[in-house]
Amino acid sequence: MAKQKTDPNYKVIAENRRARYDYAIEEDIECGIVLQGSEVKSLRVNSANIAESYASVEDEELWLINGYIAPYEQAKTWGHEERRRRKLLVSKKELAKLWNATQRKGMTLVPLVMYFNHKGLVKLKLGIAKGKKTHDKRQSDAKRDWNRQKQRLLKNG
Numbered sequence: 001m002a003k004q005k006t007d008p009n010y011k012v013i014a015e016n017r018r019a020r021y022d023y024a025i026e027e028d029i030e031c032g033i034v035l036q037g038s039e040v041k042s043l044r045v046n047s048a049n050i051a052e053s054y055a056s057v058e059d060e061e062l063w064l065i066n067g068y069i070a071p072y073e074q075a076k077t078w079g080h081e082e083r084r085r086r087k088l089l090v091s092k093k094e095l096a097k098l099w100n101a102t103q104r105k106g107m108t109l110v111p112l113v114m115y116f117n118h119k120g121l122v123k124l125k126l127g128i129a130k131g132k133k134t135h136d137k138r139q140s141d142a143k144r145d146w147n148r149q150k151q152r153l154l155k156n157g
Contacts, residue, residue, distance in 0.1 A: 025128070
């Protein structure tokens with residue numbers, strides 16, 4: 001087995017762990033994000049939150065709405081607004097696919113993880129998701145508990 005090299009540039013900034021619990025993720029897509037300089041500096045210090053955010057297709061553009069990036073203390077004069085709408089970068093083909101997916105019943109675009117890729121660029125992974133009902137969440141909990149219990153039984157013998 002070959003050794004896996006860890007990339008020093010790859011770094012997870014923010015993760016939406018609740019998304020996989022609240023939504024059934026059908027497909028995910030990687031997209032770029034348009035940021036200001038002070039926002040990138042703030043992200044390098046690892047201060048962002050995408051838990052309450054969502055993405056929307058408006059006027060043939062993709063937007064991240066309600067994503068939080070903390071203000072950068074050294075950029076007092078030319079800082080940024082913490083919860084501004086940020087444009088997401090995808091190809092026209094992907095944008096059409098996302099728009100079609102959101103037009104179906106119950107589908108939404110949920111940010112899953114924001115990270116620096118191997119080139120040091122900020123990327124956002126969006127999930128095309130459908131909201132789960134309460135019984136679906138209970139079923140997921142039961143499945144997770146059973147897998148945990150199965151691993152314990154296999155480990156102990």
